[in-house]
Amino acid sequence: MGGSHAHRAGHDDAVEVQRGPKTVLLASLALAFLVTVVGVVWLWPDGEKVDDLSQDVQFAAPGVTFPAAEVLEVEEPCPDNQQAEGCGTIRVRVSEGEDAGTETTARGVPPDVLESDLQVGDSVKLIRTPPRADAPDGGATLNYFGTVRTQPVALLLLVFVVVVLAVARLRGLMALLGLVFSAGVIGVFLLPALLSGESPVLVGMIGSAAIMFVVLYTTHGWSLRTSAALGGTLAGIGLTALLGSFAVSSTRLTGVSDDGSRVLSTFAGDLTFPGLFACAIIIAGLGVLNDVTITQASAVWEIRAAAPAMSRARVFASGMRIGRDHIASTIYTIVFAYAGTALTVLLVLRLYQSPFLDLLATEEIGQEVVRTLATSIALVLAVPLTTAIAVATLPPGRDPDH
Numbered sequence: 001m002g003g004s005h006a007h008r009a010g011h012d013d014a015v016e017v018q019r020g021p022k023t024v025l026l027a028s029l030a031l032a033f034l035v036t037v038v039g040v041v042w043l044w045p046d047g048e049k050v051d052d053l054s055q056d057v058q059f060a061a062p063g064v065t066f067p068a069a070e071v072l073e074v075e076e077p078c079p080d081n082q083q084a085e086g087c088g089t090i091r092v093r094v095s096e097g098e099d100a101g102t103e104t105t106a107r108g109v110p111p112d113v114l115e116s117d118l119q120v121g122d123s124v125k126l127i128r129t130p131p132r133a134d135a136p137d138g139g140a141t142l143n144y145f146g147t148v149r150t151q152p153v154a155l156l157l158l159v160f161v162v163v164v165l166a167v168a169r170l171r172g173l174m175a176l177l178g179l180v181f182s183a184g185v186i187g188v189f190l191l192p193a194l195l196s197g198e199s200p201v202l203v204g205m206i207g208s209a210a211i212m213f214v215v216l217y218t219t220h221g222w223s224l225r226t227s228a229a230l231g232g233t234l235a236g237i238g239l240t241a242l243l244g245s246f247a248v249s250s251t252r253l254t255g256v257s258d259d260g261s262r263v264l265s266t267f268a269g270d271l272t273f274p275g276l277f278a279c280a281i282i283i284a285g286l287g288v289l290n291d292v293t294i295t296q297a298s299a300v301w302e303i304r305a306a307a308p309a310m311s312r313a314r315v316f317a318s319g320m321r322i323g324r325d326h327i328a329s330t331i332y333t334i335v336f337a338y339a340g341t342a343l344t345v346l347l348v349l350r351l352y353q354s355p356f357l358d359l360l361a362t363e364e365i366g367q368e369v370v371r372t373l374a375t376s377i378a379l380v381l382a383v384p385l386t387t388a389i390a391v392a393t394l395p396p397g398r399d400p401d402h
Contacts, residue, residue, distance in 0.1 A: 021392035022224065025231055032234055033213060039206035043199075045192030053195055063130040066145055067097035069106070071122045077111040088114065090144065092124065099128065099140065108143040116147075123148035171219065178215035185211050186283075194279065197270030201241055204279035208237050208286050220294060228393050229290075229297035232386025236289040237282065240378035244281035247370045248274045257363045277367065285375030288330055292379055293386040296323050300390035316391045323383040331376050342368050 073091035090109055094102045106126055118124075127145040164172040190207040194200055212233050220226045248255070255261065255273030264271055299322045303315050310318075339346065345364050352359075359365045 021389075025224075025227055025389060025393050029227055029230060029234075032209065036206055036209045036213060039202065040189060040210060043189075043193050043203055043206055045189065045196040045198070047192070049197075050192045050195050065097055065128045066125050067099065067128055067142075068095045068148060069093060069124055069126050069142075070095055071118065071120055071124060072103065073120065074114060074118055077114045090114075090118070090124070092126065092142075094126065094142070095123075097128065099142065104142050106142055106144045110144075113144070113147065118147065174219045178219050181214050181218075182211045190283075194271065194276065200272060200275035200279035201245055201282070204282035205237055205241050208282055209234060211286070212237070212290065216290070216294065224393055225297050225301045225390070226294075228300075228390040229294040229386060231389045232293040232296065232382050233290055235385050236293065236378050236382035237286070239381055240282050240285050240289070240375060241278070243374045243377055244278040244370075245275075247374045248278045248281075251366060251370055253277060253366055253370060254363060255367075257367055281371050281374050284371060285334075285378060288334060288375070289379055289382055292323075292326055292330055293382055295326055296383055296386040297390040299323070300387060300394065304394050312391050312394065315394065316387055319387040319391065320384065323387055327380055327383055330379060334372055334376055334379070338368050338372050 069092035071090055071092055075089045075091075078088035088109055088111065089105050089107050092104060092106050094100055094104065106124070124147050125145040126142045129141040129143075131140050161176065164176060166172075168175065185207055189210070190203055193203045193207075212230060216226055216230045216233065220229070247253075253274060255275075255277035261273060264273075296319060300315060300319045303310065303318050307315075342364070349359050349362075349365065360369060
């Protein structure tokens with residue numbers, strides 16, 4: 001009888017110990033949610049300002065349209081990339097617009113497009129320039145603009161959705177809904193807020209937190225396990241923001257590395273490009289960070305379920321062994337992903353035969369190295385943080401014989 005009372009008292013003490021970290025975690029998440037909502041309201045973009053910027057930036061000159069056309073004949077690429085008669089063009093039938101039904105020769109087709117297996121029957125986009133008053137024939141000019149890829153991309157998207165639903169079922173459906181929500185946050189809040197001149201780092205942090213609050217709970221369910229993963233994810237977002245801001249500042253990166261950046265610098269004068277790059281670092285590391293934190297939280301709970309009598313210290317040690325393996329594979333993922341996106345640049349720089357330290361001085365390589373290192377450091381630190389949060393909020397251990 002006395003042993004039973006002692007056992008019950010010990011169990012009650014363990015429950016009280018567990019309630020403390022659980023209460024702290026849930027209170028912290030509630031506070032973070034409140035800060036996120038306030039941040040979204042505070043940083044909500046100025047729609048009129050974004051619309052004014054959009055009106056100032058025109059993709060094409062007034063009157064220029066982009067009608068679709070069907071390929072009727074494909075000429076061979078011109079030798080030495082020099083335009084000449086009978087080569088480097090495609091014969092098309094215009095499918096829409098003022099010239100619908102007209103057959104014409106579209107010029108300005110890059111040699112790589114002609115060599116990419118463009119075939120008769122494919123759809124292309126033309127750029128139609130209205131006739132000029134001083135033109136001899138007074139007709140509009142139709143040149144090649146791009147290849148229509150709607151159908152194959154739609155097919156790939158359909159296959160992606162079907163495979164996700166077939167394999168992951170309800171969890172996959174919730175992940176797809178979370179993906180749609182994430183795209184909505186980026187399109188409706190994050191991008192317009194950046195164009196409105198709001199702090200890029202704050203916008204990146206608030207936007208990322210808003211995405212994670214919805215995505216984690218809708219995909220993985222409302223549970224203490226998910227809350228622990230969310231706590232680790234939010235901590236990782238904060239670390240990425242701090243490391244990214246410090247790295248960009250200390251390396252003197254400008255954030256301007258392509259034509260898109262130069263267009264923005266011309267029309268969106270309120271943008272700070274170093275801050276914009278720091279925001280890009282936060283967004284770039286979000287998916288991998290979420291993967292690591294949810295895996296760590298799930299691993300800790302599974303260890304507890306498999307070994308209910310194991311102490312929290314041993315659960316933490318076991319969880320970290322899993323985490324170290326995950327860190328190693330995830331770092332490879334980050335490096336290979338960035339190497340793949342920058343493969344063309346890397347090939348060009350390889351031809352230069354310059355030492356790596358010299359190449360590091362270029363904006364393109366400097367950005368990729370800083371992005372990789374900043375996100376990797378935050379990722380590594382998020383593993384023990386998430387593991388500690390999950391272990392602290394675990395249900396109390398028990399003797400499996402009772």
